[in-house]
Amino acid sequence: MTAEHPPRPYGTSERLEPLVRRVLARNPSPFTYTGTQSYVVGAGDAVAVIDPGPLEEEHLDALVEAVGDARIAAICCTHTHRDHSPAAAPLAERTGAPIVGCAPLALSDEGPRLDASFDDAYRPDRVLGHGESVEGPDWTLTAVATPGHTSNHLCFALEESGALFTGDHVMGWSTSVVVPPDGDMAQYMDSLKHLHDREDRVYYPAHGPAVEKPRQLVRGMIGHRRQRERQILRQLEQDRGVIEDMVPHMYKGTDERLWPAAGRSVLAHLIDLERRGEVARSGNVWTLTT
Template identity: 35%
Template sequence: MRLIMTTATPKYASAVILLRRDPTGVWRFFWAKRAEATPFLGGYHAFLGGRRDPEDNHIPVRHATDAEHAAQCVCAAREVFEEAGVVLADGRLTDAETRLAARADLMAGRVTFAEICARFDLRIDARRFTPAGRWVTPAGVPRRYDTTFFISELDFQQEPRLWPEEMVDGNWMTPSEALDAWARGAIRLVPPTLHSVRSLLRWTAEGAARRADFERLSALFHDHPAARGEPPAFIELAPGIVTFPLRTPTLPPATHTNCYLVGDRDLIVIDPASPYPDEQTRLDAHLTQLADQSGARVREIWLTHHHPDHVGGVATLSRRWNAPVAAHPITAKLLDGQIPVARLLNDGDACELSAAALVAQGLVPATWPGWRLRAVFTPGHARGHLCFFEETTGTLFSGDMVVGLGSVLVDPDEGDMADYLDSLQRLLGLPMRAIAGGHGPALTAPRAVIESYIAHRRQREARIVAALRDGASTVPDLVATVYADTPPALHPLAARSVQAHLVKLMREGKARRRSDGRLELTDVA
């Protein structure tokens, strides 16, 4: 159980893949890392781009097919100018110093992009923007975009200069360099970026790059169902690590729980969560495709914990693929009579998975060591909770200990606040590069996230202590004070969290319940 933010309606956006042939004749593309504080996919590497503004609909574009196409191109040109100070238009804004000054005025709100276009006679031409697909963010996250991608060639007269509040560490990369960095776990990519880089690699391998055949490149970019506006069914976090979001009966307005696949021919499936037949069929179809392509099999099903929104599809998947289930002994006991657990996972238990299939396909270097998945006992959210740490890529599968969306609920009937804080502290000792939680996108700054979780719980506890000191003496009193900024509909869940903190404070001798049932602090507090 957890508190989750709502899923949004997709907003229109544009993105641009800037290309340039270096002096040796090698094609490179420009990208950057989204600032960690960026609300949408902070810490991920991405192309330049962003959300469409209303004024984008009113700036003229030459050779656009219709008004929608024109707005897409204007959005692309404006975003590249905002983020990189690059002008993808003809006109009089050719001096670098003047460009950057105009960009600063735009970002400060002193002028609009339309005013800059008028002042410098900028003329946007749709022919400069080669279509490269349309991607829609999957459901189940609070920020979603319907993004049109473009290819645009940039000469050496301009050099990107990033606006640091949005993007950092910009550079020109070859596709092979980018994929090597992704395979090492040094960077994180979302599906459209990963597909685009792979398309660029195919383009260069085919020889079409030598002819600067952007029409062929456009076709390669569109050669994916999700590049034609169909939300991707799964996300490749790293080589051999796939997120497969499944619709589950979780707390509204949330809709999905992340199932994970780790390996290539031998697969560990983590939390096949959905009880819904259509969702189980989607997952089964994906596994069947992997089996047909590379002989993949489900070696084992691993469970993070026993909550219904994490185990709803376990029995069906286990029967279908003759796959044994592994879980912590406490989880196994809680699931007794519902799901047969064939193997007990204790802290430190691990399995190794070969990467032979990916090596044979050339998707990872021949020296790739495969995957080593290790169980980490993390009671707190649930008494039998396990996280799984993949050592090669540094990926932590955190279940409901840490999530990419919302906040974790610690219910005293299900878990323990002191254990939860101890478990978070223990996770800080792992050499993590990313956290793949039970809900929401992967997190690329794992230490900062966990430290913020700990600080948040400590602050919440301090507010409870302060409220008790000021005279609050019942759980409803504490909820009204400590969760004053929380919608009343969520107060029953907030009450469970308050009770979890109270159990911890009482165990530490800092609070007690009087004979009349009311709460108070002790002298220790």
């Protein structure tokens, strides 16, 4: 990452509020910002760990140190990308804690996908459905289903403080990548609208700083996605019907390393527009239907 970011406290437990601490993994990249942020929830003798992160020994050691003498009552995963869930199994082996949270991802075989980004070894002891909770002596985490970035994505609401752990669904530093066929733009937009209707006080994403004005950010994200959709329709009006031709015009100023991922989000928009009857495709060429 660039020098504009502040020093990164890798391997250090930072207290964000009485019931929440953050531990940053050393896996910075254009997709993870400064790295994956794992959260330790609870101040008593039993805590939860949210998004234990990548399989990095340094990070595992830092999580165990942050937990200290407390018991881990639940290892909670928002989804199963490799920067979020692989550390769950070794952390469970070290501590005896159950893995609780999102469902294992049933990979679709419809079309190309980025299989390497998924943790196919993830095995939860308990899957949480929307509205189901896991509890400790001073905390309650309630699952909020937010499919779209992935079909199995969950957020976790900390009932006692009004905080929402948003994984990759909402981040202040970047929009979330939606990669078909598992990622679904219509579901993603519905999930954003669902979060906008909630009254959470603060968001703690898996990457980037806390979001202090959640509804304002989500409203902006919904507007941004609608603007992207309009951009795509304008590209089609100008006879740019191939995604690789659209992306350079739509993402000027964006790191070119991110263009392939941006192209997948464009595809997700096009699939949504196709379902709504506004566009059609022939091979890899897309056209307007009207």
